[in-house]
Amino acid sequence: MKNFKDISWKLHSLDKKSIQGILEFDNGVELSVIAGAKFYSSKIGDTKPHPSKFASFEVAVLDKDGSFTTPKFTNGDNEVVGWQSREDIDAIISKIEDYQTIVK
Numbered sequence: 001m002k003n004f005k006d007i008s009w010k011l012h013s014l015d016k017k018s019i020q021g022i023l024e025f026d027n028g029v030e031l032s033v034i035a036g037a038k039f040y041s042s043k044i045g046d047t048k049p050h051p052s053k054f055a056s057f058e059v060a061v062l063d064k065d066g067s068f069t070t071p072k073f074t075n076g077d078n079e080v081v082g083w084q085s086r087e088d089i090d091a092i093i094s095k096i097e098d099y100q101t102i103v104k
Contacts, residue, residue, distance in 0.1 A: 033059050
């Protein structure tokens with residue numbers, strides 16, 4: 001089972017003080033996780049951008065065509081959900097993996 005630690009991180013392309021992580025699944029679903037001052041996230045301290053320096057993150061889920069499908073896997077009805085903890089993200093990942101099993 002995948003979890004938060006499996007996310008691949010890089011600096012965000014629009015803001016080098018922010019980060020973006022991507023986790024891809026076998027059926028083409030993609031989890032995008034971002035954090036930084038311009039996003040729905042919260043930072044711990046004032047240091048170099050790194051996943052360990054954030055307490056919460058902004059999350060979006062996209063289908064294989066690049067369309068937002070976030071509401072299928074979260075308790076919201078928006079394209080993105082903010083202030084998600086590592087545990088919240090693990091729960092979203094689990095739902096995506098369960099969905100993969102259903103659609104295979």
